[in-house]
Amino acid sequence: MDAIMLNYMKRATWILLALFMLSACSSAQSQGEDPSAIRVDLVSEPATAVVLQKMILTAKVTGLEKQDGATVQFDIRSPVTNVLPEYLEAKPIGEGGYTAEWTFDKPGTYTIYVHLYREDMHVTKKKQLVVT
Numbered sequence: 001m002d003a004i005m006l007n008y009m010k011r012a013t014w015i016l017l018a019l020f021m022l023s024a025c026s027s028a029q030s031q032g033e034d035p036s037a038i039r040v041d042l043v044s045e046p047a048t049a050v051v052l053q054k055m056i057l058t059a060k061v062t063g064l065e066k067q068d069g070a071t072v073q074f075d076i077r078s079p080v081t082n083v084l085p086e087y088l089e090a091k092p093i094g095e096g097g098y099t100a101e102w103t104f105d106k107p108g109t110y111t112i113y114v115h116l117y118r119e120d121m122h123v124t125k126k127k128q129l130v131v132t
Helices: 002-030
Strands: 039-045 054-062 071-077 086-089 091-094 097-103 108-118 121-131
Touching: 039 108, 039 121, 054 071, 054 108, 071 097, 086 097
Parallel strands: none
Antiparallel strands: 039 054, 054 097, 071 086, 071 108, 091 097, 108 121
């Protein structure tokens, strides 16, 4: 009997989680934003990423109806799989641009997730950056 109740509770938890995720998506739609229309370009300065050289990462966001109140976070994932990601808060620079400084300590292909937050909306875009 206890196993049946535990199984029921697990299912109920998953259902509630799914409903929560759907409500988050619908609230973004109700604000007039279309998350699929949002584009993010990632630019590095210098253009060629080099190990142990300070870089400026810039996310250029387009397709967002209102920039007011938007924040961007860089989620930098190392090519080494057992290393935890690093998170950087980006500063707005105007016209949909957000920037942060970073120094890569190892060569490889890094995965950078650009997280865009505005009110109840959260959009994530995945980008690759090769560091030599």
